[in-house]
Amino acid sequence: MNFTELRTRAHAEWQALENSDRPIILVGSATCGRAAGALEVLQAIKTRLSEIKVDCLLTEVGCIGTCYLEPVINIIKPGQPHLYYGNVTPEIAGQLVEDYLVNNKVNPDLVLGTVGETLIPGIPKLFDLPMLKPQVRIVLRNCGLIDPQNITHYLARDGYSGLNRALSLTPEEVIDEIKKAGLRGRGGAGFSTGLKWEFCRQAPGKNKYVICNADEGDPGAFMNRSLLEGDPHSVLEGLLIGAYAIGATRGFIYCRAEKPLAIERLRTALKQAREAGLTGSNILGSGFNFEIELREGAGAFVCGEETALIASIEGKRGMPSPRPPFPARSGLWGQPTNLNNVETWANAAVILQKGSRWYSQFGSPLSKGTKTFALAGKINHTGLIEIPFGTPLKTIIYDIGGGIPGGKRFKAVQTGGPSGGCVPSAHLDQPVDYESLAKVGSIVGSGGMVVMDEDTCMVDIARFFLSFIQSESCGKCVPCRMGTRQMLDILKRITQGEGKPEDLDLLADLAESIKAGSLCGLGQTAPNAVITTLRYFRHEYEAHIKRQHCDAAVCKGLVTAPCSHTCPAGIDVPRYIRFIGKNQPDEALAVIREKIPFPSVCGLVCYHPCEARCKRGQLDEPVAIRMLKRYASEYGQFSHKKIDRKPAESGKKIAVIGSGPAGLTAAYYLARSGHAVTVFESSPQAGGMLRTGIPAFRLPKKILDAEITEIKKQGVTIKASTRVESPDLLIAEGFKAVLIAIGAHQPVKPGIEGEDLPGVVYAVDFLQSLNLGKHPHVGQRAAVIGGGNVAIDAARCALRLGAPEVTIIYRRSQSDMPASPEEIADALAEGVRIKPLTLPIGLQKMNNHLAMVCTRMQPGEMETSGRRLIAPVPNSEVIFNFDTVICAAGQIPEVPAGFKLTLSNSTIQVDPETMKTGKPGIFACGDTVSGPASVIEAIASGRSAAISIDRYLGGTGDIEETLASPEGEKPGIPEPEERGRPRRPILPLAERIGNFNQVEPGYSQELAITEATRCLRCDLEEHSDE
């Protein structure tokens, strides 16, 4: 049969299918679909169809790439739009089919979109979905849409027309066409495919071979598998075209045995191609002879290297050999051989089908066409995507990928498989192409793309990828075999807290030599993950080495429990939770007191970073750690016997300037170390921001007072209403050390015209006057400018001060507000309004109110941080009228000039390890060093300062203490049943408004004990080495 006949027949069959009255259901049953239950869905549909006696063509198709929605089905009803459903389960599949086919009913909750000319109101077109819209599906054009086991489908969609065209050209013309298209190898190295073909064509030799590399083996990569499962003929067509161009008579497809479905589909396709006369002798009457054999590989990553793959086909151990000789001259069995990746071959078919001119319109100047990627990791839309080269990474991550799940922050994306590099957010602008990714230290690779969020430790991830490489190294060359091992050992040491500062240089040296010295691509790229993480996340390495701290709390050697590791003060969370569970709140409180002198305060207002890392959160919800801490502080009796110790008096005087959490914590520990501590506070009352910044409905004053009283009992003298003008003077007065902990109380001016008008206040000042017992006037309509926690506090205070109408003006989207979601929810519930995407640009006094001119903002391009840029909507100015405007645009420290200290961005510069300023005996800690931060961070900073000052004064710096009794027998780790945390208790709305009563009641004893049992007791888990 000649090609015209083949195609005519295929078209006729396809038309008949399209014009038939018989509905069609396509079930995505590639490996990804099957893993999600597609075959069960298929069976369920089959059963239902026979029950409802609907004659329907049920077909298994490949994957459209929306793995996160698998199983996906497509119901095609004659004359109607095709309907795509995702997350289909066998239980609902039958009903969905019946609903649409029989009752013409669409299930709006599950429908993904439609395909076809006509639309269903309210339902988007499938390819308008954010995940699909930016994609350009060239290689994947047929995947999920045709029956991969039916060559007719492929032929009907222009399949093999590329081969037919190639056969009408000379081999040189075919090569020229590939060159003009600008096709580059998709296997990773990106070498010009046309040139590669040309080298092989020109090589002397009578038996030439072409090989399709389908050995894809990167963890998390399944581009080739999916293509082979969804559209195997496109690969065969490319291989045939290449063979013709090169002059090869035999071809091999080397596919991993662990891809049984791809192999099955390939076998079917090969059989059909043979039957259609597309392989064998005298193909399509052209005189061209070509046979294709399928070879199954045993799954060695190194066999992705062409020379290793060739050795494996020859039956030898899959080890690479040095080039030259290049396979183009001496490859399989010493003959000229051309090897390309699955995707490259598929591209070659399209290029011949549609022409190089058409093809080269896609992509970037040096990287033409599209590239498929397997998008995986911490990303909402995991799946298989195809994008034109040049698409920025951020488009892939935030638009196609739908951003990071759970509201976490993006940290890095690893491109190109385990031998690629980790690209940080700063480079998310990079367009994805060979040169750009190389510039930032990574590679396109074969197309793995693994997204990491804040919970990923970059040292650990480097260790992970290196350990993969190390176990997949073939072992032939020394740098790869032994160098990666040494690097892995170093990384293991670092993740176990045993790293040494010189390790980083050694790592870099090894990495460089392995790159330069290794035999094949595997070794030459093996250190990339380490090199890039060292480049972009060196601070994480240093944290592991210098502070034994893993920011992401994942390195098992360092982290006994992620919660306590994440707690800046290092409170032993699992232990006190166990005491609570055993109904020993006294002991629980003692555990907390081992690390902080403010257990009650933290129980109320801590921003609980511990909960974000709680492993229970991966199962259902994090343990309510803050609430349990609060319970311990409320129910626990604080035993003075335990805490009263009589340290030897050092006879040294220490001055602490500022009585906030940082200053008081330091004072507390220094006093307990035997020093005479005097705290100087400029305000009339001690407490710093705890007192002046946090409203009483969150932190009642008497609770704060009680904790400060405890601190005083340790011998700390607090001199209120005493402003220190110069620490040097204090030294001169005989203080052996001075700690500056004056916080960050200076409001940041938002820079709005008219912000100095009467009626405009800064939130810090507003809250301070309120907290110091004043009753500021707010009027009827109060506005708060800002989106942080201070803005929320101010708004809720304004409401309580009697303003019936309180509005938060925020320039970005509400979802981008930095305030904690709990606080925002409380505020909204209490009646605070939020006007997002609104930028105040001027204030004017109008009669007895303030007119605020605002411009509407609109979200624009994604920023590398994962937030969208905002831009004013032209001519969108609006005016709002307010009685009071409270500006909450943040704070900075206000360090008196008389302190004569070096500042950086208004903060005091200190050695981060010792908290020492440039002046001898003068230390600083807390917000005044870090800028506005949290209570717990201030406490942690105070602890560091205490340690350092004690050492400075000749002490050991040991402030660790054991206050709780020994635990006794530790309970085993229970098999957790899925159960969320209790709903957060909160006062009824009616009881909240008009007063400053505490809005959040604590847990009851019963509730606390129950909640405590949800703890997974990570600290008791036994860690194996690997």
Next chain:
Amino acid sequence: MSVLEAARAAGIYIPTLCYHPDLQPYGGCRLCLVEIEGVRGLPTACTTPAAEGLRVRTETEAVNKVRRITVELLIADHPSDCLTCSSNQKCELQKVAAYLGLRELRLPKKALDQPVDDSNPFFSLDRNKCILCARCTRTCESVTCVGAIDMAYRGYQMKVATLGDRPIFDSICQSCGECMVRCPVGALSPKKSLPPDHEIISTCAYCGVGCSLLLGVRGEKIVSVRGNPAGPANSGKLCVKGRFGIADFVHSPERLTVPLIKKNGRFEKAGWEEALDLVARKLGAYQPEELAVISSSRASNEDNYIAQKLARAVLHTNNVDNCARVCHGPTLAGLINSFGSGAQTNNIKDMSNAACLMVIGSNTPEAHPVIGFEVKQAIQRGAKLIVINPREIRLVRQADLWLRIKPGTDVALIMVIIRLILETGRQDQEFIDNRCENFAALQESLKEFPLDRVSEITTIPAEQIIAAAKMYADYRPASILYTLGITEHTHGTDNVMALANLAMITGNVGKPGSGVNPLRGQNNVQGACDMGALPGLFPGYQSVTNPNLRAKFEKAWGCTLNPQPGLTLTAMYRAAGEKKLKAVYLIGEDPVLSEPDMHHTIAALKNLEFLAVQEIFMSETAKLADVVLPASGFASDDGTFTNTERRVQRVRKAVPPPGEAKPDWEIGCLIARKMGAKGFEFTHPEQIWNEIASLAPSFSGISYQRLEEEFGLQWPCTSASHPGTCILHTEGFTRGKGQFIPLSYRPSAELPDNDYPLILTTGRSLYHYHTGTMTRQVPGLNRLRSEELVEINPDDAAALGIDQGDMVTVTSRRGRVDSRAKITTDCPQGVVFMTFHFKESPTNALTNSAWDPISQTPEYKVCAVKVKKKR
């Protein structure tokens, strides 16, 4: 030539650990990295072809940085026991580290603790020292082509391992030690090793390959043996016997050290004078036809020359022969008949030129291991291999065709192959017409061999025979290799001539890569024949019946010579049995174990009135002697050996002889002189050689001086300027035209019947040599193969109720032998196989002394036996 080799040639050092000149470039150690202008990155010098104008920098900062880290990495994992390591000062890792100036190690030392594989008796594998350069595995893959070791596992776990990661001893390793030789560090190291103080070049005393050796001597002991890279036959390679099996027998405490005279049935020590007087007196007391001298194919050319001269000039008898009679007698007879010369036509190295190799009746890798390497390398390079053997020898695995022939049916097979070639027009008619004669007679005799009949006789399927004919004829040049599977038959000479016919009809004679190549079994079996230790031929194959030649020798030796050809070796035992032969002077030979039908041999020897045995050990035959004379033997004497490819090579004295032992030639001369003869006043073998060269035109161009300078010469070498002859019959055949010999099929003398239902065929084990005189003195070889094993097919074993390892009794009409059974499909049904290395199980008690009528060579390869489980 690679950049690395070019640099080496230019005297520029580039460090490397995985490069070895015998091996394909590997590129694994990454130390030979260089910078090449215009080339990206740091290419390896070993894999980059050198080219005119290439600008290479071998010492740059970038290159040395990578080299240093690479060596640091290796050292981090390497034990620091350099001072006690057997490779100290030879270690290439040491050398490279020193070259790179490494002084400190930043990487932590890793304590590897892998058990040392000590299973092999001669060398150990300490993987803790291994740097995975793969020289050993590449050697095993592409030099010896054994494939016992390869790289296993991946990445850091990679290691050198046998199949299934079992101890080396339990693998197919053949213990040749070629891997060990190439190990750059101490991972593969000899168990016994002391550095020698000097090395002596000599030639191996085992098989006929003629491997050149370097005997490492320290004081008066051989402490090491290595292959001499300059040796033309072996290019430095050795087998297990040559490398590990020499020192132990040379220095064995069992060596004979003083003459012994049997008095009242017991040996007593005697002085040389007494012993020699006795021998001279006894030999002088008999008529020439009652005397015989049995010379030794293991002794030097000079020893053999003296032995035959003693027989002919002093004892006036042509009753002189050597054990070539019982192995390659038919070769001599057959090839002289067909070609005019009885020697191997082509040289060893030339086998690599063959497009097709037919290995028939030869277990080359076991019996001629180093030629086996050559054969297997040729196959790896693409040559076709046809194996014709009843047993599934190892070579079968590499063969394109294996014809499992029924023992003793070779003539039929070869003749039908010839017939098939002619029928399909594949012959070289031009060669037949111009270079050969008697073609019509051959054609006529082919009528007797229709394919179906031959298929039935040989039990080979017809299509395999057709395929073999096609392959041998189509892939030219084609070379035939054979050994005793062809010759040791009652139709042995026919077999040889059949092969000669086959080679001639395809024009496969006289060209590189072609030929008929009988591989000689013993180190100097070629030389013993060359020297005239044959009943009908003077040195240089000059007939005793030719009056002109006889006159030449009479003149030279100053005596009259017996014109009557003497008895062959086999005929001597019959004559002794009949008391026609009365006194024998036997040199370096153990006929009790090596002759067929042992009981008959013993009876014959006991029949003798006088037997003098000259030996290095108290052999089974020596025990029957009246006088035993201690010979100095290998490594304690100078001389020459002639290997299978007609190459005359020097052997040299390395250590003093044990006790009072004397060189064979000297003892021969002393006896002659005691008997009053003149012409035996030699004081050094070189003088003897000069006499040989003056009398035998084939050797006249060979002198000790040339042997020194040219490292062996292949005869014919007819003048001082003649370069020697690699390939025989290039222009014309030695006899003028090649002669086709019409043949017919004759079955073996003794075929299985109801009483003796199995065929016994015999052969060799890699680990032992001949009757075990030397190898049984080597403990390591005895560990590798400790006893006789009767190989028997599982079906036969099952029918006889024999289990693996059972002791069985093998009985023939002539005797019985107990041995352990080895059940293996290597042996076809109906056939059992034994070696003859073990005196505890003397296989030749079973074999048949029926002989080939032309050469009088016995039929070792076929006799009828029965096997029973021993109770």
